[in-house]
Amino acid sequence: MREKLFNFIGLALLALCFAASLVRTLSRHASTSEDGQPQRITIRFAHWQLEDGPREAFARIAAEYSRLHPEVRIEQLPIPERVFSSWLVTQLVGGTAPDIIELGKGLEIGQLVRYFVPLSDLAEAPNPYNHGTPLEGLPLRETFFDGMEGGYNPLLLEYYGVPISGGSIRLFYNLELLERITGSRRLPRTSGELMALCEKIARHAAKEGVPLVPIAGSRYNAPFLMEALFSSQTQKLAETLNPPGIIDGNPVAQASGYLEGRWNLRSDAVRSGLTLMREVGRAMQPGFSQIMRDDATLLFVQNRAVMICTGSWDATSIRRQITFPLGVSPIPFPSPNDPVYGPHTLGARSEAGVNAGISFGLTRYSSHPEVAADFLLFLASRQANQLWTDVSGWIPSILTTRPGPEVEPFLPVLEGWLPGLMPSISKGFADTSRLFNTSFHLLVSPFGSVEAMIDTLEDDYPEAIRRDLERERLKRIQILQRGDTQLAALAWLARDPAAPPADRARLDLLLQADSTNQRNFYRTRFALEKAGTPSP
Amino acid sequence: MSPCRLLFFLWIGVGGATAGPLDPAWRDASNLLFNQAHQQFQRAAKKEGAAERERMLGHGITLLNLQPRTQSNLEEARALFQRLMAQAPESGEARFAAFYLARLYELYDHPAQPDQARRLYRQLLEDHPGDLLAERSASCLVLLDLYETISDEERTRRFHALESWASRLRTPTGRRDFSLNMGYACLDFPAIEASRARAIHYLLAAEKEGITQHQMEARTWIAIGELARLEGRKELAREYYQKFLTKYRRDNRHYTLQKRLETL
């Protein structure tokens, strides 16, 4: 009897779990609201921002919208970042996607066109929710700090998303530890001061016998700091690689410059950048390149590292875990007067070019597209964006929104120079990046050196760059080919005298975009031919 | 929108047909829904005259990007374009077909057939001045002719040959895109005689026709300012630096140009 009872326990547990999930699933489709009122409209929106801050902010914004529109219920669906792409595809293909989805992860252009509604009409009209504010009457896109570029798709020439937040990279400091070690809370303003501080911290740790590192590094965090400092050394070099009249860097021109011999890994600027990377790497804990983001954060919040370099999006999470006062500063770049690193640098980098992110798009599956669009407008309003920044602690995207004192240190620094070359030229250069990453240990290991890394990279670098350029050429030709049909169709439609002005405007933009794409394709092809890789 | 551009669009509008039954297919194609558009063109009833030509054109255009892209699809598109050109050489459909046949030769064939593409582009320019796609051929020719691995002398010779087209283009977009390509080619190939001065000339010409895409406008203003500075034309440099700094306040090139302006 007892045995039979034990045997049924498992079955009973299974039945219980099944019943619970059945109830939960069915209740999601329930038409009554919490207070038993008749059917409310439910608008669901999904995102992957599981860091501390955004979810509460979204909940507040949703509550505020429901207060204004009692017949509407807003439901938030936070989905883990790791599974978001696969979740998104299944939802879209299966026809069960929420009304509003955060754009940017795992979304291919064909899917964007097929499953999302263009918002260009919305972008050109004033936002009614900005009534009574300084933004009243302005077209929606002009109310964003980046002109709503963060939601614009340059291939489709339409706005597909409403971006609600900005982001920046900062150095975070444990001010308590800093004061204890240096006697003051003064933050370094140049890389020279940063390295001097790191040395002081290392000496203190050795003297006191405490496990303390100057900078907490990880596979995720380290590149923010190291790449920024590397590119500070290649600013002047990058300028020389541009054709006259062009001042911003272009990976194809930089890659082509390498293959033409105009720069290489032994160039003074590159060597200087690698040396600076090594110095910074040595200030991080041993083996940092093998550990993940959370481990580095743990090191910092547990008082075992004085500094960590990460994005503004981690600030709220960090603040909620620390028991010490937090200092924040932009990455300290080498001063042009620095005797070692000054000659190659122009100065600190501008952050003006960063577009707004956390962009939300409207799916074609929405049962209530007008309501969903209205919620998007509310999300993009000054009122909601103020709530967003106040509750999440993230940078707002709408002009005239007042960031709180905790957000102010993260606001982009607009004054600054253009960045230089990146160590692997571009993150989109898969083979060059892989080569660099797999040799990285030679740079930062205690027994490694800049020379060892250059010696290892040198032989394979040209071939990797060539392959990446070839991949770039293929990508660009695909863009042109895609554009051919699109252009032909628009040109055909625009022949009609009754064609809407929007079609003609779109055609004009597409003609310009196509010209740019053609020039980019031919430049890439020419660079390859010059480097001895003939076109097929 | 500038008056020139408005007139241009009215002009191409006058030349066009009234809204037709295949418009939804064209609309899908303009939104990159190629397979859906292709199905609609394929299934549309075969008619006579202009309607059938439009169907054939749409069929061919969508075959270029029908997924998966195969050589047989491209050959079918080629055959359709050639048939359109033979059936009604003076029709709008034939002009589209000629242009996209050239594109086939240029961008889709392995190996590419640039000479065939050039021949078709030049034919279009000669035979159909003022047509949107014919004038687009001019900017395509710039890239085909100049971005080849040839000697500097040959490139300069080709550049001068291309310059003769500038005065023959009648549409604002044609002149704009041609000038942009010529101007940027001067930047990419400094061996072209007086490349900087020529670049300024062409970029100013493009700007006069109206560049509405923000990124291209910004880039062109910067290029004009920079080149003017290098050529010692300080007033022009100041003018274009100021234009950029006033309109593009939030741009990571802003500070750099501010500093450049201060040194002038």
Place this chain on the structure above:
Amino acid sequence: MAAPISPRKAWHEWNLYLFILPAVLLIGLFCYFPAASAIYHSFFRWSGGEEKEFIGLKNFYDVLGDGVFWNSFWVIGILVVSNLFKLAPAILIAVLIHRLKSERWQYLYRIVVVLPMIVPGLVTLFIWKSFFDPTQGALNRFLDLTGLKTALVALDRAVGWGVFHEGIPIAWLGEPSLVIPSLILWGFPWIGAVGVLIYLAGLQSIGSEVYEAAQLDGAGPWQTFFHIEFPLIMTQVRLSLVMLIISTLQGFGLQFLLLGQDGGPGGRGMVPGLWMFNRAFLAGEFGYACALGLFLFAFILGLTWVNNRYVRVEKT
């Protein structure tokens, strides 16, 4: 073995096949369809979206010249060989549990072995990743506390590895020479629950009269193991071997989580599966990754054939 039935009888009982139809459909949809799709896409230049271009055998030609892919088989080879040795603890534990006289203790030990299965594999991987952490990891702390670190440093000096240094935490996943040893060390003590259960099932099918006969002949515990138990569970061992080879060859989750998408320092941990992932998701070459997958499939098929042909089980 079931006796064959005539086609006429099989057709007459057609409605019985409806019972297996759902399973067949699901297998077709979730197993065979993706495989067929991979074969199809291997002939295309495909970046994972809707656009694809037919390029014939080009991807396959490129695979033949892909140094990274072929080198990754060396890593896999080492891991397969090391995994062979890692079979031993599970067999040993199964034998020890089997030899317990008390059924109650057998049951309890089975539970102890099986219980860790409720921990998701990903969690185990993360735990091991934390073990390998140079500054906070349990492994380095253990080596420091026990003095083994000092021994390793001395050995290093004698042999000249240049890997273990006094005062410098060991970067298990950050030092190229330690990547493969770390991958081998992962999972210690290598007592897989599934393996133990499979071997136990095999051992339990051995009749007691066989043991009695062995005892009468004066066989000791090791002789009993080598001459009776091990030969009689060879079917299960062979099954484990096939599963092990296939999972090691296909697997890349371990390497991805521990070393990242580039295979760690020097690319030392790059295995074929990880290279497929790298090409697909980093380089955007999904068609090429499918071609890589087909080569891997052919390789696994070849090895399975070798295993079936040469790892024979005598049927008595």
